Amino acid sequence: MSIELLAFYLFASVAVVAALGVISLRNSVHAVLSLVLTFFSIACVWLLLDAEFLALALVVVYVGAVMVLFLFVVMMLDIKVAATREGFIRFLPVGIVVAVVMLLEMLALIGVRAMRVAAPSDPATAHGMANIQWLGQALYTRFLLPFEVAALILTVGLVAAVALTLRRREGVRHQDAARQSQAQARDRVRLVSMPAERNEESRP
């Protein structure tokens, strides 16, 4: 057994155990952290497949940004343990339906791949290029239009999210940083010259 196979089994089993932890741990912060561990193990598995761009993008986007926000929300919530356990039976039918559909899809995928006699080799390695270079060339030449459309949709989504939460309120004072940094000492402090004074008692 080669080191790579050993590493695959290690990462895969960590991913499965962590995924089980996500749905079974009682402490919701622990559950979020085990979801982070799942993502990270899957990224390691992808690295073994030479898909370094996908793996690192998964870590940068999901582990580094999305899950941090997730963790924040969960930390701020005061979740009663009993209340979260109640939903388990209620949502079980929906969960089973989703699991069965996913199982069927996976089996279909495995079936389609098994029907091919020889699996197509990785086009990037066939051309002697790095995975990330191949992906970049494909995205910016063949799939340029879909790529740009996707970017536009994301930008629209971003602007829409900001527009939804933006409200103009009356009577709110805003700070103007440009004016703040332009303030001079003579605008705020007035130096007054006056003759020296002495109290009656302190006079010798």
Added chain:
Amino acid sequence: MHDDLILVAWTLVKVLAITLPLVIAVAMFVYWERKVIGWMHVRLGPNEIGPLGLLQAFADVVKLLIKEIVVPANANRFLFFMAPLMALIPALAVWAVVPFGQGVVLSNVNAGVLYLLAMSSMGVYGIILAGWASNSRYALLGAMRSAAQVVSYELAMGMALVCVLVLAGSLNLTAIVNAQQGGLLHWFWLPLLPVMVIYFVSGVAETNRAPFDVAEGESEIVAGFHVEYSGAAFAIFFLAEYANMILVSFLAPILFFGGWLSPFPTSWGLLGAPGFFWLFAKAFVFAFLFLWFRATFPRYRYDQIMRLGWKVFIPITIVWVLVAGCLKYFHIVTPGA
């Protein structure tokens, strides 16, 4: 199988050859920081332990290691002890792709810059978990400040890196240095001057150093996310922070100042030849800047940090990605000339 084992053992040796000098460099950097800030305050700095006080940092380490670790009541014990490790592991793992010279690198991966971003975004977990697991208001406030700051400055840093990638045409750090060959004026600091400044300032903000150290602003929230930590657990946070500072000081020369390339023409003999000492000398200058900033600038107000990151740095970097694209497209900057 046998070859695999030898490969693993050899990699472990190389990992140790990077990690141990890094830890010693952190100790000497702490000593140098206290010395420099002492001189800037017209004090002597540490001067009692060892010649010139050189052993001060090691004495501090011994002191920290034999101190008791106090766990707060109702703290989440598991996460409380996991948090320092979550801070330290990415800080050390990131050094795997840093090249110290032509071919002197643990892992010469093609997606090196992406790996840097991935690992530095992992570091924030240590801070958040430390804040939450301590069961303390100050720690939680510090963790929230720090996480918001790190996440926002990561964007500016990432966009600054994109400019370098556009000019170098590669994500590989060795290839980025080789793209800057040809002398002082061919280094990327000149076409990317504003981005270089933004990269380093974002690096200071990412490592939670002064003047961006609101996460541990002692005047407001005591010591921020590590207020409840003592002894060895605190020492690990300290080690991670300083390892990250040294990393930023190494990356700035690699990305913008020609890495191990010499600033002098090749006709100057030894001075004109590339060598690891050039990289270390340049990194030393940037490491010194961290200390200089700390002794010079007052702490930024929290809302101003956010304003600087989102409203100043990110727009400038977005514009400069366009400028870098034009520079490359019209062959004004040609890599590896």
